[in-house]
Amino acid sequence: xxxxxxxxxxxxxxxxxxxxxxxxxxxxxxxxxxxxxxxxxxxxxxxxxxxxxxxxxxxxxxxxxxxxxxxxxxxxxxxxxxxxxxxxxxxxxxxxxxxxxxxxxxxxxxxxxxxxxxxxxxxxxxxxxxxxxxxxxxxxxxxxxxxxxxxxxxxxxxxxxxxxxxxxxxxxxxxxxxxxxxxxxxxxxxxxxxxxxxxxxxxxxxxxxxxxxxxxxxxxxxxxxxxxxxxxxxxxxxxxxxxxxxxxxxxxxxxxxxxxxx
Ligand code: SAH
Numbered sequence: 001x002x003x004x005x006x007x008x009x010x011x012x013x014x015x016x017x018x019x020x021x022x023x024x025x026x027x028x029x030x031x032x033x034x035x036x037x038x039x040x041x042x043x044x045x046x047x048x049x050x051x052x053x054x055x056x057x058x059x060x061x062x063x064x065x066x067x068x069x070x071x072x073x074x075x076x077x078x079x080x081x082x083x084x085x086x087x088x089x090x091x092x093x094x095x096x097x098x099x100x101x102x103x104x105x106x107x108x109x110x111x112x113x114x115x116x117x118x119x120x121x122x123x124x125x126x127x128x129x130x131x132x133x134x135x136x137x138x139x140x141x142x143x144x145x146x147x148x149x150x151x152x153x154x155x156x157x158x159x160x161x162x163x164x165x166x167x168x169x170x171x172x173x174x175x176x177x178x179x180x181x182x183x184x185x186x187x188x189x190x191x192x193x194x195x196x197x198x199x200x201x202x203x204x205x206x207x208x209x210x211x212x213x214x215x216x217x218x219x220x221x222x223x224x225x226x227x228x229x230x231x232x233x234x235x236x237x238x239x240x241x242x243x244x245x246x247x248x249x250x251x252x253x254x255x256x257x258x259x260x261x262x
């Protein structure tokens with residue numbers, strides 16, 4: 001029994017997120033402030049180091065393909081986005097390991113395989129407009145931005161929202177807009193979306209997110225009790241009908257409801 005639980009744990013994606021917060025406040029990050037103690041400091045590398053990171057990234061993506069990811073657009077995006085620019089300097093040597101890593105503020109950058117799995121499940125087209133809830137480092141947003149025309153992403157921790165906006169801008173991802181706020185409410189102003197991806201786990205599907213799905217759109221969302229296993233759901237909208245398919249068990253950090261600065 002214990003052995004089985006251990007095996008399950010190994011196969012599950014672990015994304016540790018812990019949060020606290022203060023009531024609703026939403027603020028779009030339009031002109032990010034200059035870098036201070038941000039992850040961008042991990043960016044400076046020699047051409048030789050860059051070549052080594054690229055080689056590591058290609059190996060990581062080979063592993064992701066072996067694990068069952070087939071969508072060419074997703075594979076290309078995973079081969080392109082420099083994950084080493086999204087991790088803290090002290091984790092640079094693990095930038096292309098297939099696991100989640102701390103990014104500060106008690107949060108994590110997601111496991112690459114889970115990023116690929118969720119992105120593939122969205123079945124994206126180049127002309128799509130996508131909403132992400134839980135910007136974190138901005139890595140998932142960059143992967144989406146490689147595939148679709150426009151990405152909107154919402155982050156509840158102000159410092160992370162600012163850093164991600166700054167990083168994405170510096171890396172040339174000008175088709176991503178970041179907002180500091182509670183993603184439970186989605187981003188009404190830009191709705192409806194062709195796809196919604198939620199990278200923190202609520203205990204129920206937020207009705208505002210369902211309402212912001214376009215007809216024929218898809219949402220990928222981990223749903224379950226905080227601190228427990230969640231089910232990764234693929235939800236598809238057909239008119240006013242919603243179908244749900246399970247993509248398996250996962251562990252994500254909880255979707256929190258209090259907007260905080262740090
Ligand atoms: N997608 C991120 C990793 C997700 S970690 C990446 O690629 O790096 C989950 C993120 O969700 C955390 O940064 C956490 O602060 C954020 N979060 C939690 N609850 C939220 C909410 N209600 N609205 C928006 N973001 C939320």
